[in-house]
Amino acid sequence: xxxxxxxxxxxxxxxxxxxxxxxxxxxxxxxxxxxxxxxxxxxxxxxxxxxxxxxxxxxxxxxxxxxxxxxxxxxxxxxxxxxxxxxxxxxxxxxxxxxxxxxxxxxxxxxxxxxxxxxxxxxxxxxxxxxxxxxxxxxxxxxxxxxxxxxxxxxxxxxxxxxxxxxxxxxxxxxxxxxxxxxxxxxxxxxxxxxxxxxxxxxxxxxxxxxxxxxxxxxxxxxxxxxxxxxxxxxxxxxxxxxxxxxxxxxxxxxxxxxxxxxxxxxxxxxxxxxxxxxxxxxxxxxxxxxxxxxxxxxxxxxxxxxxxxxxxxxxxxxxxxxxxxxxxxxxxxxxxxxxxxxxxxxxxxxxxxxxxxxxxxxxxxxxxxxxxxxxxxxxxxxxxxxxxxxxxxxxxxxxxxxxxxxxxxxxxxxxxxxxxxxxxxxxxxxxxxxxxxxxxxxxxxxxxxxxxxxxxxxxxxxxxxxxxxxxxxxxxxxxxxxxxxxxxxxxxxxxxxxxxxxxxxxxxxxxxxxxxxxxxxxxxxxxxxxxxxxxxxxxxxxxxxxxxxxxxxxxxxxxxxxxxxxxxxxxxxxxxxxxxxxxxxxxxxxxxxxxxxxxxxxxxxxxxxxxxxxxxxxxxxxxxxxxxxxxxxxxxxxxxxxxxxxxxxxxxxxxxxxxxxxx
Numbered sequence: 266x267x268x269x270x271x272x273x274x275x276x277x278x279x280x281x282x283x284x285x286x287x288x289x290x291x292x293x294x295x296x297x298x299x300x301x302x303x304x305x306x307x308x309x310x311x312x313x314x315x316x317x318x319x320x321x322x323x324x325x326x327x328x329x330x331x332x333x334x335x336x337x338x339x340x341x342x343x344x345x346x347x348x349x350x351x352x353x354x355x356x357x358x359x360x361x362x363x364x365x366x367x368x369x370x371x372x373x374x375x376x377x378x379x380x381x382x383x384x385x386x387x388x389x390x391x392x393x394x395x396x397x398x399x400x401x402x403x404x405x406x407x408x409x410x411x412x413x414x415x416x417x418x419x420x421x422x423x424x425x426x427x428x429x430x431x432x433x434x435x436x437x438x439x440x441x442x443x444x445x446x447x448x449x450x451x452x453x454x455x456x457x458x459x460x461x462x463x464x465x466x467x468x469x470x471x472x473x474x475x476x477x478x479x480x481x482x483x484x485x486x487x488x489x490x491x492x493x494x495x496x497x498x499x500x501x502x503x504x505x506x507x508x509x510x511x512x513x514x515x516x517x518x519x520x521x522x523x524x525x526x527x528x529x530x531x532x533x534x535x536x537x538x539x540x541x542x543x544x545x546x547x548x549x550x551x552x553x554x555x556x557x558x559x560x561x562x563x564x565x566x567x568x569x570x571x572x573x574x575x576x577x578x579x580x581x582x583x584x585x586x587x588x589x590x591x592x593x594x595x596x597x598x599x600x601x602x603x604x605x606x607x608x609x610x611x612x613x614x615x616x617x618x619x620x621x622x623x624x625x626x627x628x629x630x631x632x633x634x635x636x637x638x639x640x641x642x643x644x645x646x647x648x649x650x651x652x653x654x655x656x657x658x659x660x661x662x663x664x665x666x667x668x669x670x671x672x673x674x675x676x677x678x679x680x681x682x683x684x685x686x687x688x689x690x691x692x693x694x695x696x697x698x699x700x701x702x703x704x705x706x707x708x709x710x711x712x713x714x715x716x717x718x719x720x721x722x723x724x725x726x727x728x729x730x731x732x733x734x735x736x737x738x739x740x741x742x743x744x745x746x747x748x749x750x751x752x753x754x755x756x757x758x759x760x761x762x763x764x765x766x767x768x769x770x771x772x773x774x775x776x777x778x779x780x781x782x783x784x785x786x787x788x789x790x791x792x793x794x795x796x797x798x799x800x801x802x803x804x805x806x807x808x809x810x811x812x813x814x815x816x817x818x819x820x821x822x823x824x825x826x827x828x829x830x831x832x833x834x835x836x837x838x839x840x841x842x843x844x845x846x847x848x849x850x851x852x853x854x855x856x857x858x859x860x861x862x863x864x865x866x867x868x869x870x871x872x873x874x875x876x877x878x879x880x881x882x883x884x885x886x887x888x889x890x891x892x893x894x895x896x897x898x899x900x901x902x903x904x905x906x907x908x909x910x911x912x913x914x915x916x917x918x919x920x921x922x923x924x925x926x927x928x929x
Contacts, residue, residue, distance in 0.1 A: 317811025418639025438469025481616025592772025597626025611659030689828030720772030
């Protein structure tokens with residue numbers, strides 16, 4: 266029975282204790298979550314903002330002392346996490362040397378110095394004099410240890426590939442690339458679901474010292490063509506088709522439509538795909554030679570081109586180097602507490618940063634990846650998590666909501682999960698608490714906020730700190746930040762501002778293919794109160810009391826739809842191609858004041874048209890030209906759009922206007 270405010274504890278410490286006792290009383294019961302939510306609201310009904318957010322998970326002694334962070338603190342003689350983070354940002358060369366040692370990073374030539382900032386913090390030089398190929402650090406685990414556990418949605422049988430087997434496949438791919446006469450540093454695109462072959466192809470491309478170009482499998486032919494052009498890629502590795510939620514998703518046909526010069530095609534079982542003259546099948550790429558020394562080079566050699574939508578119509582092309590995976594693996598080791606005996610699953614794609622992140626965070630830490638080929642919102646995926654004995658499960662908030670509303674996890678046993686992580690979009694307390702309830706509140710949710718141009722997170726959590734749903738507890742180790750108001754002053758507790766990074770840090774991009782890097786991240790940035798250089802990132806962040814933070818979405822014209830960043834201008838370009846629309850504005854709103862962003866379109870019409878017909882037309886256009894995962898939450902027909910004196914669209918005003926409409 267839920268507590269009412271009449272009986273709820275007034276003291277925040279007693280509230281946290283009451284919740285802990287309530288969770289213990291739930292063990293072995295099957296109480297509906299709605300009743301648990303009501304009790305949560307009752308226990309914390311007298312919580313004030315000054316008390317900080319409700320604490321729903323606190324690490325026990327075993328979790329604390331067995332964590333990777335605790336092990337490092339013990340070895341360094343550092344008494345508290347706060348001191349450890351402070352050391353990591355004040356002594357960056359020492360911190361990153363410690364990370365290299367803990368992760369067992371392999372160099373063919375060790376660095377002469379760890380960090381040189383003679384050219385400024387915007388362009389630091391990490392590991393000068395070193396030579397490396399990061400793929401060597403992915404295969405330090407025992408050859409017979411499972412590297413990937415996988416299955417497809419139409420087959421209940423798990424497949425396991427060991428580190429030794431995976432490395433041999435990677436070598437066959439790297440040798441095959443060389444045998445085709447493809448030179449080092451050549452970009453090769455990947456356009457396929459996250460499978461064993463995808464992981465092996467990604468690693469093989471980089472072992473051959475070529476550059477993987479990441480393209481999400483949900484993108485249209487137009488978007489594939491755009492990314493191939495920006496990256497300067499002529500080759501693409503793809504599949505002819507695959508099955509997702511029972512539907513056939515064609516890929517090779519889109520490659521042909523995108524006019525890609527050369528495709529390497531992985532055929533489906535029993536496939537009879539017909540290829541163009543210059544294309545070849547996957548088996549024809551694979552060399553029979555199973556050994557292949559990595560081609561080492563400067564740590565700054567590009568290994569991967571990823572795309573992140575900005576505030577102009579064309580996506581930003583961000584090169585990752587051999588350094589970036591160190592950030593992936595460090596965040597995985599410390600903030601996600603990945604150990605060698607963990608099984609790590611994260612429904613993602615090679616086209617988004619969490620795809621490569623999953624590869625490096627798992628393999629460099631000697632853990633096992635769990636890959637599911639199919640729709641992650643289904644009961645089939647939930648059973649796969651159980652079958653594979655997943656211990657660390659990554660999510661995006663919109664997926665959690667689908668699991669909850671679709672009852673997808675009801676028959677699955679997730680007792681092996683000891684930690685969740687959530688990224689891609691702002692979350693909400695209700696869904697995150699529901700997610701924790703799937704494990705009897707044993708597993709916390711590590712909120713993880715960052716970006717492609719960071720190589721991981723800048724704001725996150727740890728297993729050493731108490732957890733509250735949909736909040737962050739710390740800047741990432743090795744990273745520091747400041748939250749400033751519109752006057753450039755640090756915000757007080759209880760206030761929102763824009764988060765700026767304090768460089769340098771491994772993982773932060775230093776170049777871009779199609780933008781002026783300095784203009785995007787440093788130009789016109791304020792300094793912090795101590796005069797330090799700041800780097801723009803664009804996240805609106807609420808600084809809560811008691812050391813917590815909450816994400817509030819993007820500060821610029823970029824929105825986040827279903828975990829995918831997209832600029833408003835990209836959407837508006839498609840919307841305004843409709844013959845009935847004179848001009849438009851695409852804005853992101855949070856209908857409940859927190860949680861996932863939704864797309865609201867404001868449209869000024871050129872001539873009268875039925876609004877529902879228009880909405881369906883726009884939906885079809887966005888699916889075909891951009892991404893089938895983008896949905897229109899609402900369409901507002903308006904007479905004009907608010908603009909500044911310099912004619913800049915005032916999207917913030919439109920968000921406020923929409924919120925006023927919603928609350929009428």
